Amino acid sequence: MIRVLVVDDEALIRTGFQHILDTADDIEVVAAVTGGQAIQTAQEIRPDVVLLDIRMPDVDGLTVLAGLRRLPDPPVVAMLTTFDMDEYVATALRSGAAGFLLKDTDPEGLPFLVRTLADGGTVLSSKVTRTVVDGYLDGGCQESVCHEILERLTTRERAVLVLIAEGLSNADIAARMHLSTGTVKDHVSAILTKLGVGGRVQAALLAQRAGLLKPPKDREGG
Structure with missing residues (x-):
């Protein structure tokens, strides 16, 4: 069973992702929380995969990512955003995020993406892959x-x-x-x-x- 933690400031997004993923037999959303609760929750429940909003009002998603990466057995983290050209994508990927997904990702494909992350793969939304490859990570x-x-x-x-x-x-x-x-x-x-x-x-x-x-x-x- 792949244990997933959803972190987003919007209750509707948290509920939506949880509903979609819980339909899969091999995936369980063990918690859906706001950014301020993310680190402590991850320490307590030790999820395999974290879907993390990159922009939240209570705490910056990149700060949460850094905290998750410092855990003794850090989970795989994929960043969520509503923008296909979020200026934080480069920093997130450099900081160890394993993927970058838009919140309007096809619901039917979401379980597959989570499985890919849990298996050590990388996931980039098709809308941003070419941007990243063509130099969004310049430098x-x-x-x-x-x-x-x-x-x-x-x-x-x-x-x-x-x-x-x-x-x-x-x-x-x-x-x-x-x-x-x-x-x-x-x-x-x-x-x-x-x-x-x-x-x-x-x-x-x-x-x-x-x-x-x-x-x-x-x-x-x-």
């Missing part, structure tokens, strides 16, 4: 510098990174590479540490900037 390395950073990785870790960048979950990567999920998790942890990034989204973008996702002829021919 990152140039291709040559990114390539040098990736030299810190072993051959196996680079292969895992490519699959992360393609959006595969830990279970999918394990199946693709004939590894155990635990081994994949260890590789992912090592990759994030060696690259000095806060989450899978940053690692994926760094891989893309380094040209790992380009066809071989593009990498060779420039």
Whole structure:
């Protein structure tokens, strides 16, 4: 059972997400609270996934994210917003958020997205994915510098990174590479540490900037 904590200042949003997710047999919304209650609630109930509003009047969503990331066994956090160009998206992803969802996400697809998050995958709303990939996280390395950073990785870790960048979950990567999920998790942890990034989204973008996702002829021919 995937345990989910919904954090939003609007009761209607909290109730809506809870109703949608509770229809799934393998997902349970264990609490739906405001931002001011989020950290303590997460400490008490230890959810697997947190859906966190990025803009709340009682406490800033980025502050809550930072607090959640400092917990001994931090949950996976995806940010929620009504804006497809929220100026906080870059900071949230740099701070370790595993995803960025619009509040008008298709209800039928929401359980799948939560499963992806719980399985170690990254989730970006289709409306913001291209914006992020095309440079919304500007300030990152140039291709040559990114390539040098990736030299810190072993051959196996680079292969895992490519699959992360393609959006595969830990279970999918394990199946693709004939590894155990635990081994994949260890590789992912090592990759994030060696690259000095806060989450899978940053690692994926760094891989893309380094040209790992380009066809071989593009990498060779420039």
